[in-house]
Amino acid sequence: MNKDKRYKILSLFYSKCPEPKTELIFSSDFELLLSVILSAQSTDFIVNKTTKTLFKIANTPKGILLLGLSGLKNHIKEIGLYNTKALNIIRTSYLILNKYDGMIPKNRIELESLPGVGRKTSNILLNILFKKKTIAVDTHVFRVSNRTNFAKGKNVKEVENKLMRVVPNIFKLNFHSWFVLHGRYICTARKIKCNICLIFKFCEFNKKNNIFS
Structure with a gap:
């Protein structure tokens, strides 16, 4: 995936949810x-x-x-x-x-x-x-990064290292939350919801078109 496409994907996530929050409930x-x-x-x-x-x-x-x-x-x-x-x-x-x-x-x-x-x-x-610009790679981030071709890697460390290189600084603070939410509700492990995917146009998943066939 090229730099321009990654930027467009992250811009779409920002437009929809500029300040994503973790779904864990805490007060301290x-x-x-x-x-x-x-x-x-x-x-x-x-x-x-x-x-x-x-x-x-x-x-x-x-x-x-x-x-x-x-x-x-x-x-x-x-x-x-x-x-x-x-x-x-x-x-x-x-x-x-x-x-x-x-x-x-x-x-x-x-x-x-x-x-x-x-x-x-x-x-x-x-x-x-x-508020550090770190990127945590959990199962959702790992799956979405690989499936969309945003940042491919054989293991969590490889994906994290690549994400830190290719994600622009202005998006790093929110990147983890965006990809977690996308992987949890849209680009899930089993039932992929390409029909309502915000980034469908830019995703490079090689089987995404089969979803509608």
């Missing part, structure tokens, strides 16, 4: 951190359903630690990998409280030192909380 930096940790291999719907109850009881590092590991597990057991996530959240809460004075670190190295926080999670936090 710490709540977003926990929500993103919980969202790994889970849907935002399930995470929001879980945190709606959890955050009423504990939504600070101290509150999570007072809840304890078993108490936390009881509140997040509907979420996949909840045993591992609960342990990571307890350990991360301890570090946030005791090492970072209750504040979420603002740099990648410190963020990724927190249990349960990998590159994708740190990119999301840097992007949403601190």
Whole structure:
């Protein structure tokens, strides 16, 4: 895909939704951190359903630690990998409280030192909380980038590196959210909705025309 076509695609996304928002529901930096940790291999719907109850009881590092590991597990057991996530959240809460004075670190190295926080999670936090022009590549971004030919890659790291090169700076802040929403509701894994796709004209998916045949 050439530079001009990419620019037109991103311009269309901007025109439709100039300020896209994550669908995770949170009211503090710490709540977003926990929500993103919980969202790994889970849907935002399930995470929001879980945190709606959890955050009423504990939504600070101290509150999570007072809840304890078993108490936390009881509140997040509907979420996949909840045993591992609960342990990571307890350990991360301890570090946030005791090492970072209750504040979420603002740099990648410190963020990724927190249990349960990998590159994708740190990119999301840097992007949403601190307005850094990072691009997190989750399953939706990976699929849409490859399928449309916007930025092809064999793995997440390859796609991220290419996106950082080809996405103009003016669009980087919102890119992740645009592609996540597009992949979640339009360019889905199974039922592709090309008939209502905003970027159909510029998409280079080689099977898109078969949708209407």
